[in-house]
Amino acid sequence: MQLNNLSFNISHNVLNLGLTCSCFIISDLRNRETDAGFEVIKEQVIKEVLSELSPEKIKNAHVLCGFKELHKSIGCSNRKNIAASENLLKLLWQHGRLPHVNLLVDIYNLVSIKTMLALGAHDTAKITGSIHLRFTNGTEKFWPIGGTGYKTVASGEYAYVDEENDIICRLEVRQVEKTKVTLDTKGCFYIVQGNANTDSNYIKNATEELIALTKRFCGGQEQMLYMPWMER
Secondary structure (H helix, E strand, O other): OEEOOEEEEEOHHHHOOOOEEEEEEEEOOOOOOOOHHHHHHHHHHHHHHHHHOOHHHHHHOHHHHHHHHHHHHOOOOOOOOOOHHHHHHHHHHHHOOOOOOOHHHHHHHHHHHHHOOEEEEEEHHHOOOOEEEEEOOOOOEOOEOOOOOOOOOOOOOEEEEOOOOEEEEEOOOEEEOOOOOOOOOOOEEEEEEEOOOOOHHHHHHHHHHHHHHHHHHHOOEEEEEEOHHHOO
16 A cells, blocks of 8 residues: 555565554645643553553563564674663653654654553654665664764664665664654644554554544544555
């Protein structure tokens, strides 16, 4: 499936690692700084997550351990490469709150701490051509979000790469400057990623929650590009 010439495909070699994800587009979005109604929901979810959170839970959580196993399978350091959802939960434990970016980003971060899945969004206006989830060969361009320039990426990692050979998400660890979501973003390519410890129904439920929250507060219309629950 495709929308506005943007399509998505996954290498079977990456799927064989146990990685699982849903990918979709939401167009005609209305992003803004925040929303009072969403803030009420956010504070309630944060309270619920914090009530059961601890360093031991973060270390031993089944979902988060699945990301560590993915990294181990390709020889990536788990000390240097921490799944985005684990980083968010560590920040939440340390500070009692989530970092605020903008409404679209805050929404997917909230679903991420609830599910421990790695979620991300990328401005579709900044993506070139199709997106491929594949192994890197070392020639890819990678400018991490918040960074000052391009960084080297080793071959043999899995990454989401566009037709300009730009990585838009490295592993499920780091997004990039090129496609970061801003207040001007009107369309997003979303990733909801799990691992061998998260079945397709778990991905489906998180995807549906993310779409519902996003449409409630930012409007838009979704189109699915990849659904693991339809691949059976």
